[in-house]
Amino acid sequence: MVTEGREQERISVLGIPSLGDRFAVFETMVKEHNISLVTPPVTKHTLSLGARYSPEFACLPFKGILGTFIECLEQGADTLFMVTSFNACRMGYYAKVQEQILRDLGYRFKFLRFHSSEKGLIGVLRAIKRFSNNASWPTVVSLFRLAVAKLRALDELEREVQKIRPVELEKGTADRLYREAIGAIDRATSFASLRQAMRGYFERLEQIPKDAEYAPLKVGIVGELYVVMEPFFNMNLEIELGKMGVEARRTRSTFFSEYTKWGTFLNALNDEKKELQKFAHPYLKRDVGGHGLESVGEKVRRAGDYDGIIHLAPFTCMPEVIAQNIMPFTKEGIPVLTIACDEQLGRAGMLTRVEAFVDLLERRRIGNILR
Amino acid sequence: MRVGIPRALLYYQYYPMWRTFFEGLGAEVFVSSPTTKLMLASGCSRLIAETCLPVKVFCGHVLSLANGCDCVFIPSIHSVEQKVYSCPKFIGLPDMMRATVPECPPILDPDVDVNTGKRDFYQAIYKLGRPFTRSPLKVRKAAETAWQVHQTFQRRMLSGLTPPEAIEGMFPQSVEEPEGNGSHPIFTIGLIGHPYLLYDEYVSHRLVPQLREMGVKVLSPEMVERARLRASICELVERPYWACEDEVIGAGAYYLGRGEVDGVVSVVAFGCGPDSLMIEVLQRYAKRLGKPFMQLTLDEHTAETGLMTRLEAFLDMVRRGKRPQGISPPASWSQRGGSKRGSASWVYLA
Structure with missing residues (x-):
């Protein structure tokens, strides 16, 4: 039943942006359908490639993903995959610009876009059908x-x-x-x-x-998904915190399996988001796209629970700039360290700041106990 | 009741409408004065450094309105048409101002979102009119008049007026010097960018008047019909993504694809998220067409001299491109990219 047109569109090497090691777990699975998966880990080289060909003021995830795509194509990928959405943030526009940049560089490839409006079980199943070169529905x-x-x-x-870890x-x-x-x-x-x-x-x-x-200190990590998830951009923050004896916690929305739970299927974690919205409401009434609302909401929610919050934001990230402007003014006081991630961020500088922050949290805890 | 409207961001697109609406409800409208150095500095002091320039300017205006107004009007514009959203900063603007300017009088912050349906939209309008009058009919009437005024405003801009000029003509009490349109223009330049950058004379260093003094006919995004802008966007990027795209990518694509302009100058703010990607698309398009294109980035440190030098250099290059074909540019120039438009093709500044 495969028509010729579809035959041409067969995927043989699929490149997807890496988010830590999250997609590596599917390698064997897709290999059974004659597709090899390339998810090159982000390295300095990736970022320098991305930064070279990206618009100057594009945000870090754009540059990282573009660099990954170039590496994928160099490793022989003939199909690239990217999520797009209707969201106020730049992310939904990535695919369009990245495709143009890559085509101008002379690469030939198929560009699969998964639109968030295709969410829901059927949309995802359709996407999987596509990724498995039109396998049967069962x-x-x-x-x-x-x-x-x-x-x-x-x-x-x-x-x-x-x-x-801690x-x-x-x-x-x-x-x-x-x-x-x-x-x-x-x-x-x-x-x-x-x-x-x-x-x-x-x-x-x-x-x-x-x-x-x-009893380790508890630190919540909030901020933009890509820099929170990609260890190269946050300098292995969670592992480094573990070495300092600090327990790192993330919001539920950064665990992908949460998105696949029945009932909330790919619905951007409705219940979690609603809860965070409730907490953020006195300060930020509207969803500003990206993870801006989550950052503010998480700070308010965890004020009594965690010892501190580390807020990771790509430089000039629109939703996180709003969150960053609002966060210092919430009534619920909890120390927040905001780190703007861009291609200039150095490991030593960042770790020094995190260490100083952890020292502060320790003293604060001792002070609270004495009081 | 005195309603304060900051003279920044969407003021340039909607002021006549807003003013008519509030005056129709019997309120007194108070607009902040044009941007000054002090305003920008006070805005910068309240917000984190990464925030984009227009929002810092906006914050300065809100601060200047903090005394002397009973409330400040800062709408939260989610979308003005189906599935096309605003930049997050427009959505979060009232919340951001409430947090960073605690001394601000109560903020009127209606949510404008056409995606949630007409009902919600109309309700937002009634809710906005509620503090002024208890009669929904009065609100409705004020809204209808406001809409008509908005249409007039847009028609006036189509006829070749910039938004401040159009506003001045509609509400003549704020008299400023009438702008002489130069003797007879030598070039026509398409000037693209958000109105709150182009027409804020402090931020843009009087870009439009300066260009006119240089003998340039300035065509701005507001002088093109919406439908045409939309068609140009669709040509370039299938469908619009942000609400503010019309004036950048739409106008840019429209002017680049047309012979009537000699070059396109785009003005962007440092740290503007949507523009960072949209300008890239536009630059690539300009390169393909071989049309002169320049991007000017503004921030709080931009000096007027630097801006003018770049503009002059750009105009010089456009002038050379317009020279009679007999005088050919040096061989080294034409090697850098051949095109139908002769030597103009090498003019490509980023």
Whole structure:
């Protein structure tokens, strides 16, 4: 039934922007459908490529993703994938400009755009059908279920690792295991093998020697999704915080499996967003696109709960600029460290600021106890 | 009741409408004075450094209105047509001002969002009129008159007036020097950019009058019909994404694709999110057509001399491009890109 036109549109090498290691878990799965997946990790080279060909004032995610696309194409990708949306933020416009830049550079490729208006189960299934070179519907459904299970496994694991990082005696053990687990999740081809692999890793995480007495400081990481998720741009913030003995927490909207829960399917986490909206309402009444509202809402919500908030924002990010302007004026006081990420951000400078911030939080906690 | 309207951002697009509406409800409208150095400095002191220039200017205007008004009108414009949204800063503007200017009198902040349906839109208008009158009919009448005035305002701009000129003609009490349109213009330049940048004389360093003094006929985005702008946008990027695209990408594509202008100058603010991507599309289009195109970036440190030097250099190049074909430019110039328009093609400034 495959028409000739569709035959031409077959995908053989698919390039998608990496968000940490999130998409690496699908590599084996798509290989079974004769597609190889390229998600090159973001490196200095990626960013310099991206920054060279991007408009000067484009935000960091634009440059990062453009750089990743160029690397994908260099590695032989014939199809690129990008999410677009109708949102006030620049993100929805990325695909248009990036495609033009890449075509002007002389690359030949297919550009798949997943529009957020296609959200909902049917839209996603259609997209999967497309990514699996028109597999039959039953296959699509089973692929989808396995993909969701993998995402969930990954997120459960990450949440566990977040808790262990600050208290483990030998720093870096949990992350080593996490890295191994990503490979295992990728290799799992059935629910049974996935479950088995996960059980093994959870046991091993359990056995990591920990400091049971130590109560770590809790720091919430809020801000723009891409810089929060991509370790290269936030200088491995979560791991570095773990080394300092600080527990990093993220909002639910940064865990992708949350989006795939039944009922809230790809609906931008309705209930979570509504809750944050409630908290942000006295200060920010409207959704300003991106994660601006979430940043303000999370600060207000966690004021009594966390010890501090680290706010990551790409330089000139429109929603985060609004959030940043509003956050200092909320009644609920909690220290906030805002870090503007761009291609000039240096590791040493950033870590110094984070260390100073953590020192401040420690003193604040001691002060609170004494009082 | 005195309603304050900051002379910044959407003032240049909607002021006659707003003013008519509030006056129709029996309120007194008070506009902040044109931007001054002090205003900009006070705006900058309240907002974080990364915020874009127009919002800093806006904040300065709100600060200047803090005394002497009973309320300040800062609408939150989500969208003015289906599925085309404003820049987030327009949406969050009232909230941002409330947080950063605590001494500000109560803010009237209607949500304008046509995506949620007509009902919500009309309700927002009634809610806006509520503090002034209890009669919905009166609000309705004021809104209708305001809409008619807005249409007149747009027609006046189509006839070749800039927004401040059109506003001046409609509300003649604020008399300023009438602008002589030069002797006879040598060039025609398409000047594109957001009205709040182009016509704020402090921010843009009197760009429009200066260009006219240089003997340039200035064509601005407001002088093109909306439908044509829209068609140009669709040609270039399928469909519009931001509400403020008309005056940048629409006007840019329209003027670049037309023989009547000799070059296009775009004015953007440092840190403007939508423009950072839209100008890129436009630049590439200009390059393909081989039309002179220049981007001027404004921020709070922009010096007038630097701006004028760049403009003069640009005009010089346009002049060379318009020279009779007999005098050809040096060989090294024409090598840098051949096109139908002769030597104009090498004129490409970013």
